[in-house]
Amino acid sequence: MSAIQPPAELVWWKQPLDKVEGTWIGIALVWSLIMFFMMPFWHVYGKQNLSSEAYRTTPQAYMAKTQAMVDQYTIRTETSAQLPVVRPPPGSDVYLLGRLWQWWPLLELEKGQTYRLHISSMDWNHGFSLQPVNINTQIIPGYEMVLTVTPDTSGEQTIICNEFCGIGHHTMLGKIYVTEGGR
Amino acid sequence: MSNELFRTCPESGLQFHRPAERLMKAHAVVAVVILLIGGIAALLVTLTRWPAVHLLPADRFYQLLTTHGVNMLIFWMISFEIAILYFCSSTLLKVRLATPKLAWVGFTLMLAGIIINNLAVASGTASVMMTSYVPMPANPNFYLGLILFAVGALIGCFIFLATLVIAKDEKTYEGSIPLVTFGALTACIIAVFTIASGAIILVPTWLWSLGYINHIDAAMYRVVWWALGHSSQQINVAAHVSVWYAIAAIVFGARPLSEKVSRTAFFLYIAFLQLASAHHLLVDPGLSAEWKIFNTSYAMYLAVLASMVHGLTVPGSIEVAQRAKGYTNGLFQWLRKAxxxxxxxxxxxxxxxxxxxxxxxxxxxxxxxxxxxxxxxxxxxxxxxxxxxxxxxxxxxxxxxxxxxxxxxxxxxxxxxxxxxxxxxxxxxxxxxxxxxxxxxxxxxxxxxxDMAFTGAPLGFEYxxxxxxxxxxxxxxxxxxxxxxxxxxxxxxxxxxxxxxxxxxxxxxxxxxxxxxxxxxxIPEGGHSAAGKWGFAAPGTFVLAMFFLVTFVLYYAVNWKYLASVWPLS
The missing domain is CATH 1.20.210.10 (Cytochrome c oxidase-like, subunit I domain)
Known part of the structure; x- marks a missing residue:
């Protein structure tokens, strides 16, 4: 009987498997398990893992922390809007905020150094997409995410918003400049 | 059983219950009209994202992208699927459809929901994408339309289930329901889960948009919404796999290689497929690695295993049917002569x-x-x-x-x-x-x-x-x-x-x-395998499956290698 009719045998579950099915199920199961264990394996031996460190916050509280860092470590400003470029010390807590439609402030980090990069949103969901290195995370209002990040390439990286956030979404860019060590 | 209520298709031998037939037609026609609307939006959206053309202004683009997403991913799919559910119950089991009048209420609610949602988006006050992540606000009718549509679809699901009960009770078939109906049942169960999740998140969001609730947690919204957003696509998977089996049966008279394997694979869908909502939350703040790994892998990729099984058994059953008709040369004559x-x-x-x-x-x-x-x-x-x-x-x-x-x-x-x-x-x-x-x-x-060129942005970037x-x-x-x-x-x-x-x-x-x-x-003497090779009933399909696996393994490895090249994160 075909698949659009009831099974021919009343006790269909006792029909033995064909060899082709049994073999394929075995292969597919092994592959499934390999893929499953690859993820915990990478947590132990791989270098690219997101931490689950995150805190509830409010736009006001987060803004205050970011402003304090900007006041302390701004080294120059850029564009006609006088956007601050902040160079926090290696190993420190770095605050980045996303808002309609800007990543603020611009950051300057040192290659090979590790930073605790905090990111939050002041208003709606935003997408943190660092290009061209290609690191993407979701930024959610009310939550402060902490990424422990070690830039290992120098040069200019652009933060693009890749979560739709309204009409000015495509203008929402930020910068992370990575300088060679020892400067 | 009045004969007037049923008609038998002379060609296919299928029996249609007339009230069910009218409902199937109505749902299918609405589905195709939505496909047309979504398709026009698709054309305009594609012409905008094609950098050399870049047709629409930004506001119109986001509006039409919302239209495209909601109509295609929700309205087109589920409207067509309700027709499939009625077909797989009433027609395949040769039974009257349960409460056709209530089914028309469901149909009306779905249609009303589609119209209300589309009008909200067309007004330009609901360009929030299909996902409508809070706290980005939309016109309340955006959510209301989705809720009404979901209630209508839920009625359709329960009518499908009731029809199965009637068929069993009136003994319109012997033994177990057909595999295709079993697949439709899988889709229906996933649909009920999906719609319940949708209600849990969209009803409060609608009340929020009306001002009755003052805050919805943005992270919680994503977790629950994706139990609607992703699971609704799992209804499609269960439904289209059923359609594959149905077409193999219709075109080739193919019978499943084994009922047990195919049904177990559908059961794995029921048990594990919905965990995949986590796919959207893998880089969200605050979720633990354990939660992500368990859910994103459908608990050790058991739903992927199920899809890989269907991917073998559907063409495998076609191969066996074709070989039985004499297309036995080499590995692939059955496919060439399809x-x-x-x-x-x-x-x-x-x-x-x-x-x-x-x-x-x-x-x-x-x-x-x-x-x-x-x-x-x-x-x-x-x-x-x-x-x-x-x-x-x-x-x-x-x-x-x-x-x-x-x-x-x-x-x-x-x-x-x-x-x-x-x-x-x-x-x-x-x-x-x-x-x-x-x-x-x-x-x-x-x-x-x-705009991938970021026109007008104070800072720039060039891809x-x-x-x-x-x-x-x-x-x-x-x-x-x-x-x-x-x-x-x-x-x-x-x-x-x-x-x-x-x-x-x-x-x-x-x-x-x-x-x-x-x-x-x-069926040749000695069962399926007699027409195959290496003791396999479907050797050509097995070779194709192995080719699939090699592609899979290589592509998976390449992506790990790419990941290893990005900045260390912990």
Whole structure:
């Protein structure tokens, strides 16, 4: 009987498997398990893992922390809007905020150094997409995410918003400049 | 059982309960109208994301992208699926449909929901994308339309379940329900879960938009919303896999290699498929690695295992049926001699291959916890789901339509030459489209983004030229797929509303309908395997499956290597 009719045998579950099915199920199961264990394996031996460190916050509280860092470590400003470029010390807590439609402030980090990069949103969901290195995370209002990040390439990286956030979404860019060590 | 209430299709032998038949037609017609609206939006959206054309202004682009997403991913799919549920219960079990009047209430609610939601988006006050992430606000009617549609669909699900109960009670079949009905039951169970999740999140969000609730947690919204957003696509998977089995049965008279294996695979869908909502949350703040790994892998990839099983057993059953008809030369004569000019078959087979190779592999790769870091919210993501939902589900439903036009609508398929080419235009266009999007996404191009050149931004960024090339290929291939979609709409609308009716068996003249007659198959002595090789009943399919596995393994490894090249994160 075909698949659009009831099974021919009343006790269909006792029909033995064909060899082709049994073999394929075995292969597919092994592959499934390999893929499953690859993820915990990478947590132990791989270098690219997101931490689950995150805190509830409010736009006001987060803004205050970011402003304090900007006041302390701004080294120059850029564009006609006088956007601050902040160079926090290696190993420190770095605050980045996303808002309609800007990543603020611009950051300057040192290659090979590790930073605790905090990111939050002041208003709606935003997408943190660092290009061209290609690191993407979701930024959610009310939550402060902490990424422990070690830039290992120098040069200019652009933060693009890749979560739709309204009409000015495509203008929402930020910068992370990575300088060679020892400067 | 009054005979007037039933009619038997002379060609296929299917029995239609007339009230159920009218409902199926109504749902299918609404579905195709939505496909047309969503398709026009698709054309304009593609022409905007194609950098050389960049047609629409930003506000219009986001509005039409919302229209496209909601209509295609929710309204088109679920409307068609309700027709499938009624077909798989009432028609396949030769039983009256439970409470047709209530089914019309469900239909009316769904239609009202579609209209209300579309009017809200058309007003320009609900350009929030299908996902409508809070706290970005939308016109309250956006949510209300979705809620009404969901209630209507839920009524349809329960009528399907009630019809199964009636069939069992009235003993309209012997033994177990057919495999295809079992697959539809899987889809229905997933649909009930999906709609419940939708209610849990959309009802409060609607109240929030009206001002009765003052705060909805943005992270919680995403967790619950995706139990609607992703699971609704799992309804499609269960439904289109059922359609594959149905078409294998209709075109080839194929019987499942083993009922046990195929049903167990469907059961794995019920048990594990919905965990995949986590795919969207892999780079969200605050969720633990354990939660992500367990959920994103459907608990050790058991639902992926199920899809890999269906991917073998559907073509495997076709191979066995073809070999029984004498196409036994070499590994692939059964496939070469398949009716490639019959769109019921060709569409189904392209759907199967595209879903597996493009949609399946990309989905598992980007759903890997850490690999998601290099893919999240890039245009890779829509590349993936155009392969699953459009090539997988939509194309499978299109193929089934060519069977339903003569059997359900009693019309001859108009323009058979166009119908014959349609799956190729749509399937191949959409495959290249999806691949180009995945290519651009790998280069970091964003999804849901009006301008990859960032015109007017105070700071700038330039994507590599290769990214623009990919987006150009996407635009061109998108046009081919749009032509394929228009061919489908043309054939369907002309057949159903203006076509010649199918009076008797003799009027079945077109190539498309002639080929769908299932011939009884002959099982050689010694069972299936006697016609195969190496003791395998379906050796050609096994070779194809191994080719799939090699592709999968290589692509998976390449992505880990790419991930290893990005900045260390912990």
């Amino acid at each position: 009716p490639w000019g019959n769109p019921i078959f060709s569409g189904m087979f392209i759907s199967l291959v595209g879903f597996g190779f493009l949609g399946g592999i990309s989905g598992v790769v980007m759903g890997t916890e850490q690999i998601n870091i290099i893919i999240h919210n890039t245009i890779y993501v829509p590349g993936h789901f155009h392969a699953t939902v459009v090539i997988g589900s939509t194309l499978a439903f299109m193929s089934l339509t060519y069977f339903l036009i003569p059997t359900l609508f009693r019309k001859q398929v108009a323009f058979p030459a166009i119908a014959r080419l349609q799956p190729y235009f749509f399937g191949i266009g959409m495959s290249v489209f999806a691949l180009a999007m995945m290519g651009a996404g790998t280069l970091g191009v964003e999804r849901r983004h009006w 590599p030229a290769s990214a623009y090339t990919m987006m150009g290929i996407m635009g061109l291939a998108g046009m081919v797929a749009i032509i394929g979609g228009a061919m489908y709409i043309l054939v369907t609308v002309v057949s159903v509303f203006f076509g010649k009716s199918v009076e008797s068996e003799s009027s079945y003249g077109t190539a498309t309908t002639r080929l769908m007659r299932a011939e009884p198959i002959f």
